[in-house]
Amino acid sequence: MIKVSTGEVVIEVLLLLVLLSFIFIGIILPLANKQDQLTTWLNSQSEGSVMGYPGEAPEYSQSPGFYESGGPSPSGIGNIETNNDLDALQPEFRKQADIVISRGQSECDVDLYAAETLRTYERSDYLYGIGRDYCRKSGNPTAPLMVNGKKDCFTVTNAQAGESYHNFGLAIDLYPMKSGSPEIEFDKDKKLMKKMECVAKIAANIGIKWGGDFKSFKDYPHFQRMGVDLAQLRQEYPGGWQV
Secondary structure, X not given: OOOOOHHHHHHHHHHHHHHHHHHHHHHHHHHHHHHHHHHHHHHOOOOOOOOOOOOOOOOOOOOOOOHHHOOOOOOOOOOOOOOOOHHHOOHHHHHHHHHHHXXXXXXXXXXXXXXXXXXXXXXXXXXXHEOXXXXXXXXXXXXXXXXXXXXXXXXXXXXXXXXXXXXXXXXXXXXEEEOOEEOOOHHHOHHHHHHHHHHHXXXXXXXXXXXXXXXXXOOOOEEXXXXXXXXXXXXXXXXXXXX
């Protein structure tokens, strides 16, 4: 019969605890942080965004737990909910979006999910304020902006109110479906990217520009109307497109 001393048991327990700590710090925590970043990332897709995780780009970044159920904004700026209703788009652009989605399915073999269509000025201001005036994190809507004297929250967009085609019902964010859900990081999936490039060609042929073709940054889910100036839109629709 093998005898085990109390000291040996204590050492083994301590080693087990150390091992569990390493697993938590090295695997579980990073996964949780990554999910939080992805949740934020998908929420604010816009012209002022960049594919990738926070910290990998300058002040322009992007964002669907959408912030839509966050309640009143910190500054009381009003409606900050995500709108993915195709009927909220301008009628002609809605027809174009329908064509892109339909032909994307039939010609590119991809089902597309509309994550955001019309964006209110209030929502744009709210998103612009994240990481600048206040912090919003998945599961923690009151996370502090500063921790130990350092900013602990990344910005999600560089587009203020009136600076996004979403504000005028002339933009839509589309994500390819995979296994029944929108695939957030489809830019890392070669097959899905090839399908989205196919969708982009369809869009370009009917007057819609793909964010994947932007030169200064890549906004792969983003599609917007070509040939329309934002300054002109601001004059024509003060306060944005109204449904």
